[in-house]
Amino acid sequence: MRGDPGATTVLRPATPRQALDALRREPRALPLAGGTDLMVSWNAGLLGGRTVVDLSRLRSWAAIRSGRESVVVGALATHAALQESAVVRREFPLLVAACATIGAVQIQNRGTIGGNIANASPAGDTFPALAVYEPLIQAVSASGRRLIAFSEIFAGVKKTTLCPGELIESLELPFLRPKPSRQLFRKVGTRAAQAISKTVAAGLLWLDKKGTVAELRFALGSVAPTVRRLSAAERFLAGKRLDADSIAEACRLLEKDISPIDDIRSTRHYRLEVSKNLLRQFLEGR
Amino acid sequence: MIAFKVNGKKRVFKGAPFTRLIDVLREHLRLTGTKEGCGEGECGACTVLLDGEPVNSCLVPVCQVEGRTVETVEGLGSPEKLGVLQRCFLERGGAQCGICTPGMLMTAQAHLRRGGKSDDASIRQALAGNLCRCTGYRHIVEAVAEAARAEGKR
Ligand SMILES: Cc1cc2nc3c(=O)[nH]c(=O)nc-3n(C[C@H](O)[C@H](O)[C@H](O)COP(=O)(O)OP(=O)(O)OC[C@H]3O[C@@H](n4cnc5c(N)ncnc54)[C@H](O)[C@@H]3O)c2cc1C
Ligand code: FES
Ligand code: FES
Numbered sequence: 277m278r279g280d281p282g283a284t285t286v287l288r289p290a291t292p293r294q295a296l297d298a299l300r301r302e303p304r305a306l307p308l309a310g311g312t313d314l315m316v317s318w319n320a321g322l323l324g325g326r327t328v329v330d331l332s333r334l335r336s337w338a339a340i341r342s343g344r345e346s347v348v349v350g351a352l353a354t355h356a357a358l359q360e361s362a363v364v365r366r367e368f369p370l371l372v373a374a375c376a377t378i379g380a381v382q383i384q385n386r387g388t389i390g391g392n393i394a395n396a397s398p399a400g401d402t403f404p405a406l407a408v409y410e411p412l413i414q415a416v417s418a419s420g421r422r423l424i425a426f427s428e429i430f431a432g433v434k435k436t437t438l439c440p441g442e443l444i445e446s447l448e449l450p451f452l453r454p455k456p457s458r459q460l461f462r463k464v465g466t467r468a469a470q471a472i473s474k475t476v477a478a479g480l481l482w483l484d485k486k487g488t489v490a491e492l493r494f495a496l497g498s499v500a501p502t503v504r505r506l507s508a509a510e511r512f513l514a515g516k517r518l519d520a521d522s523i524a525e526a527c528r529l530l531e532k533d534i535s536p537i538d539d540i541r542s543t544r545h546y547r548l549e550v551s552k553n554l555l556r557q558f559l560e561g562r
Numbered sequence: 563m564i565a566f567k568v569n570g571k572k573r574v575f576k577g578a579p580f581t582r583l584i585d586v587l588r589e590h591l592r593l594t595g596t597k598e599g600c601g602e603g604e605c606g607a608c609t610v611l612l613d614g615e616p617v618n619s620c621l622v623p624v625c626q627v628e629g630r631t632v633e634t635v636e637g638l639g640s641p642e643k644l645g646v647l648q649r650c651f652l653e654r655g656g657a658q659c660g661i662c663t664p665g666m667l668m669t670a671q672a673h674l675r676r677g678g679k680s681d682d683a684s685i686r687q688a689l690a691g692n693l694c695r696c697t698g699y700r701h702i703v704e705a706v707a708e709a710a711r712a713e714g715k716r
Contacts, residue, residue, distance in 0.1 A: 278601070281578035286625050288579075308623070315621040316602045319582070328580065332626050356615070380691025381669065382606060385615045386622070469690030470604060 300418035303440035310386035351390025373461040403503035404478035407495035430502035569637035579625035595635035606692035609665035635664035656705035658696035680710035
């Protein structure tokens with residue numbers, strides 16, 4: 277049964293202040309951005325009777341602002357806008373690649389980065405790229421603002437560490453200096469468009485002059501309740517040369533950080549093998 | 563009261579602000595060209611252009627359309643005076659049952675307008691959010707490529 281529009285109160289604040297005040301009065305109200313997650317639930321009749329706070333009039337929250345050392349992406353920036361932004365394309369190509377795999381053009385035109393994060397799906401496709409770029413999330417509520425490291429934003433499947441009445445205002449992505457020697461984004465799904473990931477990966481690698489690993493950042497989505505950085509493998513490889521032995525050990529260590537499951541889209545075994553192959557190919561430079 | 567433009571005409575909607583755009587178009591404005599397939603953003607049958615960009619009208623509450631412009635398949639042409647894309651779909655067999663067609667046309671229209679490429683892969687990528695159960699897509703892709711050539715000649 278579809279939701280009943282007549283039974284849904286919509287508030288349309290014109291300013292962030294008004295939005296935060298509305299949420300202070302009604303902390304259980306649902307923020308609405310592009311609606312590509314929320315409206316699906318609402319159409320399925322799952323959100324009946326909840327008040328909705330439509331954020332779409334907060335135009336300043338859709339801006340992408342480039343600074344000297346970072347870019348600040350408003351929560352309402354759409355996946356389409358991120359792909360078009362010159363600075364995001366130059367500095368954060370893995371995020372651009374991720375946004376290009378979200379649904380298809382209709383979804384990318386509406387869906388926002390803030391909505392993707394707040395929805396906290398285990399299969400959120402921007403998360404591996406964000407996990408390796410390590411942005412700070414600016415969260416605001418009527419009682420103040422705080423910064424949340426991206427690594428601290430998820431509490432579990434469909435759960436964030438945001439408090440009731442708290443909104444994501446923006447995320448600040450620091451420029452990578454020096455630039456990585458090697459990078460990867462890969463989404464593995466049944467079809468190029470409109471498919472939920474079986475596994476999604478993002479990687480950054482810095483090699484020093486002697487060819488040893490200065491730093492590795494590798495993140496996987498859809499293989500645990502939340503996106504995972506491969507901390508064990510990253511730590512193990514730091515300072516080592518990439519050869520057959522060290523790469524094999526890193527792939528073995530990958531199992532320490534992920535916990536894939538069998539579900540309708542794939543199996544635990546498949547996800548584990550694909551994840552190892554993605555890491556191995558990335559480290560081998562193929 | 564929510565005011566917006568549909569196919570160039572000013573429209574006002576006085577019903578519940580959380581009514582889906584597709585229902586406003588079909589049931590209140592009687593613009594039944596726009597179709598509903600899945601009602602959950604997957605199929606693209608309900609695609610309309612919002613400020614020129616393709617969106618799924620089954621996922622847009624009408625309150626978010628306030629002050630903006632909507633284009634539907636009715637804006638592309640009429641049976642007496644078909645638009646270029648519509649004519650090419652007809653000539654190339656790009657439509658069978660027709661349920662996906664209005665959405666296909668709108669997404670293709672946006673692709674052509676923004677100067678999108680007319681090779682097979684580019685058209686397929688542009689139309690990836692529009693599913694068709696009948697044609698196997700080949701004739702749709704050809705129709706869009708044909709329209710791109712026809713528009714190029716003008
Ligand atoms: C057909 C289809 C295909 C899809 N494909 C993909 C895909 O391939 N990959 C993928 O990752 N996702 C996919 N999605 C999911 C969805 O499109 C994305 O998660 C999108 O980024 C959500 O953004 P939104 O603005 O539409 O969120 P909304 O639906 O508006 O909101 C989502 C949730 O976040 C909350 N919220 C929104 N903004 C804020 C904010 N600023 N602060 C706090 N809370 C907020 C809302 O209350 C709600 O709970 C798909 C959805 C559909 C319908
Ligand atoms: S009816 Fe809207 S996408 Fe299927
Ligand atoms: S013509 Fe029937 S769904 Fe496309």
